[in-house]
Amino acid sequence: MIDKPYYNKLLKWIKEDKLVKFYQSKQWRQVRQERMKIDNNECQLCKHEGRYHKAEMVHHIVHVKDNPLLALSMSNLLSLCNHCHNLEHPEKLLKQKPKFTNEERW
Numbered sequence: 001m002i003d004k005p006y007y008n009k010l011l012k013w014i015k016e017d018k019l020v021k022f023y024q025s026k027q028w029r030q031v032r033q034e035r036m037k038i039d040n041n042e043c044q045l046c047k048h049e050g051r052y053h054k055a056e057m058v059h060h061i062v063h064v065k066d067n068p069l070l071a072l073s074m075s076n077l078l079s080l081c082n083h084c085h086n087l088e089h090p091e092k093l094l095k096q097k098p099k100f101t102n103e104e105r106w
């Protein structure tokens with residue numbers, strides 16, 4: 001799960017608007033890879049609708065900023081294709097919120 005020093009770093013990244021560092025961290029990469037493996041590299045929303053699409057990223061159901069404690073929690077993650085991911089983030093379509101632009105490309 002999430003250890004204290006890493007959690008403190010994460011809080012700092014959130015505060016400084018540097019979540020990109022979280023997505024670059026070894027801890028996230030590991031968890032992300034694990035989630036993809038469990039989901040068979042398959043987009044879980046497409047699967048739910050009877051389609052197949054390769055997973056292209058891993059999404060946080062509860063966003064990292066909303067609850068950093070769940071940032072590395074398997075049950076808070078979902079493998080998605082980019083298309084489904086955009087549907088999960090309607091805020092990305094509202095261009096007046098630039099702070100969302102870079103945070104979740106993965």
Ligand SMILES: [Zn+2]
Pocket residue numbers: 043044045046047053080081082083084085
């Ligand atoms: Zn999909």
Ligand SMILES: [Zn+2]
Pocket residue numbers: 058059060085088089104
């Ligand atoms: Zn997401």
